[in-house]
Amino acid sequence: MPKTSAHLLEDRLALRPASPRLSLSGLVRLLVVFYLLVFAVALFVRPAAAQPAPAGFSAFVDQLWPDAEARGVSRQTFEAAFAGVTPDPSLLKKTHAQNEFTRTAGDYLTAAVNAARVAEGRRMAARWGDALEEIERRTGVDRWVTLGVWGMESNFGKSMGGQNVIRSLATLAAARHRGDLFRDELLDALLILEQGHVAPREMIGSWAGAMGQTQFMPSSFLKDAVDFDGDGRKDIWGSVPDALASTAQFLKNHGWQAGIVWGAEVVLPENFEVKAADHAAFRPIAEWARRGVTRADGSALPSRGEARLTLPMGLAGPAFLRTPNFEVIRDYNTSTSYALAVSMLGDRAAGRAPSPLPWPKEKALTAAQSLDLQKSLARQGYEVAKFDGKIGDKDRATIALWQERNGLVPDGHPTPALVARIHAAR
Numbered sequence: 558m559p560k561t562s563a564h565l566l567e568d569r570l571a572l573r574p575a576s577p578r579l580s581l582s583g584l585v586r587l588l589v590v591f592y593l594l595v596f597a598v599a600l601f602v603r604p605a606a607a608q609p610a611p612a613g614f615s616a617f618v619d620q621l622w623p624d625a626e627a628r629g630v631s632r633q634t635f636e637a638a639f640a641g642v643t644p645d646p647s648l649l650k651k652t653h654a655q656n657e658f659t660r661t662a663g664d665y666l667t668a669a670v671n672a673a674r675v676a677e678g679r680r681m682a683a684r685w686g687d688a689l690e691e692i693e694r695r696t697g698v699d700r701w702v703t704l705g706v707w708g709m710e711s712n713f714g715k716s717m718g719g720q721n722v723i724r725s726l727a728t729l730a731a732a733r734h735r736g737d738l739f740r741d742e743l744l745d746a747l748l749i750l751e752q753g754h755v756a757p758r759e760m761i762g763s764w765a766g767a768m769g770q771t772q773f774m775p776s777s778f779l780k781d782a783v784d785f786d787g788d789g790r791k792d793i794w795g796s797v798p799d800a801l802a803s804t805a806q807f808l809k810n811h812g813w814q815a816g817i818v819w820g821a822e823v824v825l826p827e828n829f830e831v832k833a834a835d836h837a838a839f840r841p842i843a844e845w846a847r848r849g850v851t852r853a854d855g856s857a858l859p860s861r862g863e864a865r866l867t868l869p870m871g872l873a874g875p876a877f878l879r880t881p882n883f884e885v886i887r888d889y890n891t892s893t894s895y896a897l898a899v900s901m902l903g904d905r906a907a908g909r910a911p912s913p914l915p916w917p918k919e920k921a922l923t924a925a926q927s928l929d930l931q932k933s934l935a936r937q938g939y940e941v942a943k944f945d946g947k948i949g950d951k952d953r954a955t956i957a958l959w960q961e962r963n964g965l966v967p968d969g970h971p972t973p974a975l976v977a978r979i980h981a982a983r
């Protein structure tokens with residue numbers, strides 16, 4: 558807060574040495590004069606009136622009220638939520654921003670699962686060990702995955718985003734960005750305020766409305782948030798146990814199977830013969846073990862569950878088995894690399910050793926190159942689900958099939974050299 562002249566006056570008086578000759582009445586007179594001065598100054602330095610919201614935005618808020626009321630939001634909550642709220646035009650620019658910079662899975666994971674974050678993960682696992690254990694007992698969700706999500710979503714509560722959620726959602730909703738999606742989220746956010754879980758000013762999140770330490774959208778909050786510490790509020794902003802329990806509840810509600818790992822970072826034996834179908838088909842983990850696959854630290858694989866193989870950068874880089882629980886993590890964020898980062902962060906925090914293979918140094922395909930690759934595969938009769946310039950799991954399985962049919966080792970990884978070969982093929 559900027560200092561007013563009244564504050565400065567206060568400072569000067571405080572600095573002045575006390576005079577031993579000053580009488581009580583003199584002191585009273587001095588105080589009266591001082592407070593009159595403060596009063597006079599305060600009259601002139603009142604904060605400027607808040608900028609009025611643009612007419613379109615005010616109309617949007619007015620039109621929102623009947624729907625909010627129908628959902629059980631009181632007028633008092635509604636007005637408190639929108640007090641002084643104006644749209645944030647910078648958000649609309651963000652919705653237009655194209656992510657032009659692509660990174661390889663290796664570059665992304667090296668940055669995401671860095672040494673500092675792993676160390677913090679270990680500290681947080683020790684500090685919140687009792688809560689994590691109890692949450693795992695209640696939900697069946699692996700505590701290390703819960704911890705990994707927390708680390709990836711908000712860097713263990715340190716990066717929740719500083720935006721007023723009502724302002725963000727109202728800006729995007731008034732602009733009808735993605736139709737009614739943000740309007741529905743905004744109504745849910747108002748209901749959360751009505752239920753008293755958080756004060757409007759403390760309801761902060763990222764620019765697109767993902768809130769608190771779990772980065773829940775308001776609709777997820779209403780479905781999945783939990784009051785674990787028992788104070789009557791589902792406080793994913795200020796209570797770590799509430800945030801952790803809410804994360805685990807989200808994963809449970811999305812189908813996490815208790816007693817099954819997410820998967821494992823693995824080492825393939827030297828004579829391992831990868832097949833195109835390995836990228837798509839779930840096989841019993843015991844079958845992978847029979848083919849000589851071990852955990853990256855050399856220990857045996859867990860015996861329960863089914864898994865499929867993922868080679869984010871081909872046979873030259875780290876290899877992973879992933880169970881259906883891995884797909885549940887992708888309900889938080891669909892990116893395979895994100896789900897791997899969550900999983901690896903949890904594993905590292907738990908003390909598991911990484912793959913002995915480093916990530917290959919390679920240039921990532923641009924979105925345009927990936928789109929060309931998808932078109933080339935389709936031209937040759939291969940099934941491409943979506944021409945979006947993003948090479949996902951299905952495309953990688955397709956690439957492996959192409960490799961297998963063309964006499965190459967089907968590792969499913971589109972290096973620039975392989976992409977050139979696929980383009981040249983007829």
Ligand code: CA
Nearest residue numbers: 784786788790
């Ligand atoms: Ca609570």
